[in-house]
Amino acid sequence: MAESDQGLEAARLHGYADSTVIDRPGFDRRAFLRRTALTGVAAGSVSTLLAACGSSASGGGGGSASVFGSHASYKFVFVNHVTTNPFFTPTQYGAADASSLLGCSYQWTGSESSNVNQMVNALSSAVTAKADGIAVSLIDLHAFNAPVEAAIKAGIPVVAYNADAPGNARLSYIGQDLRKAGEKMGERIVSDVGSGEVALFIATPGSANLQPRIEGAEAAVKASGKPITLHTVATGAAVPGELSTIDAYWVGHKNTKGMYAVDGGSTESLAKVMQKYGLAAKGVKAGGFDLTEQTQNLLKAGDIEFTIDQQPYLQGFLPVLQLFMYKVSGTLTGLAETDTGLKFLNKETVAPYVSSKSRYEGTATAAKVIA
């Protein structure tokens, strides 16, 4: 991340805690106050730490002991719903980088195929292995409530990343505010399309990491009062299937004025369909989420108008950081609700992503400073 973004990020941390948490259903005021109090401390510690990182990088590893005192080599476990999905490659780099910065280790496990039973099994194994902390993507509203409570009862702090479930006992959430992201997209649909038929593509409807975006978009369109008819279309979890679904949808619904997707795979497929039929030139509007390489290229070529970045790297880096702080501070500090962002990228602003290869986007393995 560029140096100047740190301030922005910290500001966003504050802004998020002050305004948006309240919108969450199942919101707990007491927990909110506690978290808000922690946010300031944590945001401060982020910048201190990043500064420390700059100086200790030249001095070699093991710098964390000189800052925080000598600590055990903590082991944190990430439980993920699609462990081998390329979206999470930068997340794993983030977790790896934070771990080596702080003298910890991390494990990446869970399910390859959104199977919540396998995720619950992996979570139980992490508790059995006495992990020092667990980060889990809460893609289901019910499945993780009891296991997370059991882990916390066993003395293992649990944070959520990438997807959150209201009412879950997790100590903090690090990821995009999914409903707000959907609302922003909905506002964009209203201003770009204005009226007519609009398709919303979603890989797996109902999953807690995608559905809030659809709901947010629907709410924003409804609130605008514009004569826009939304059609939600399920595309499935695999890219080849998504491509044919979206292709077929366009062929069958040529009066569609705008097509939007709420997940990375569908966005990439949507962009390919837009390119195939030259729809941007015909005035069809399109946009979506996340930054696969194909999405970047097609956005730059002008086939879609925007994509929304949620900084997957930070979704690995910050959970390790928060869990680490929580451990070294003896639970006094570290946890903070963190919105990893809602960054609209367009044809121009996507350029640096296309031209650079980095761990932050999962396109390179080697760490290097991007000038």
Next chain:
Amino acid sequence: MASVAGGSAAQTPPAAPGGSEHSLRAPTRRQVFERVVSLREGSIIVVTIITAIYFSANTSSFFTGTNFKTLLPYFAPFAILAAGEVFVMILGEIDLSIGAMYLFAPILFYKLDTSLGFGLVPGVIVTLLLCMVVGALNGFFVAVIGINSFVATLAMLFTFEGLALIISHGTPVATPGAQPPLGTFGKVFGGGTYAEIIWAVAIVAILQVVLTFTRWGLYTVAIGSNKLGAAEAGVQVKLVMIRNYMLCSLTAALVGIFEAVRSATVQPDPAGANEILFLAVAAGVIGGTLLTGGSGTIVGALIGALFLGILKDGLILQGVNANYLLFYTGLAVIVAMSANVYVSRARRGHSGSG
């Protein structure tokens, strides 16, 4: 681990008469080892024990009471799935639609309970019956129409995964009767810590007895060895095949409900179900059942599932990352199967000479 010891002990006596002709003296340690290994389940028992010892030695948290509980859901559902699948595999056929039953049953159960007001237990019973009808359809397509079982059940897999998505509108829902605090229904049907393993052991025991000691089991093996011969000997081949497919759908539907209750959520995403399907078939094959038919063991399927479960749990406990997990799992399965093939060849050679 108790179930492994139990499984081998239970299987030793039937093998003993054949082996004991050779020596009147007390068997040496080597002979005992040879006898265990030459059981159909023998090599996988040995491989499983070695795997467990390896993880016990390398991971302090493996051989603990906590991990015993952690390990149960890693293999119990697969043991039940594989138990039903083995009945189809012995016929020389395959049932891929178990993935769809696993996915479809809890959604059907949810609809019956919430939309149609069946209540919990009647809902489960009707779900299981309907899934058995699907199994009968599988059997009908394979045995009566004569469609290749791989293709027929693949088509049924797609059909019912699609139907599951359609009736659920692709949206996960909360499993009825599985929300905390857990009632008796939830505890019995998969939610209790030991629920799935008790069901698994009971189902495996019953089906092993059916396979070994009843006419149904005998006919199943006969059809798998020589379909034409069995038919000429008066076995009602089509009926037995349809019955086995119904059994297979029943066990898969049961596991679907157990797993939905355990996780308190009904998930309509077929990706997870497809993975379950292959693991269940793998458990059966690793346990010593031939994909070509004519030979199979339910206890072996349980141990095959246990092997896969220990492997996955142990690797996660050791801190292995997801990408390496697949890699190691693949290697371990190859090693286990090589041992299986080698031992079964040795067994054939042994019985051939004797």
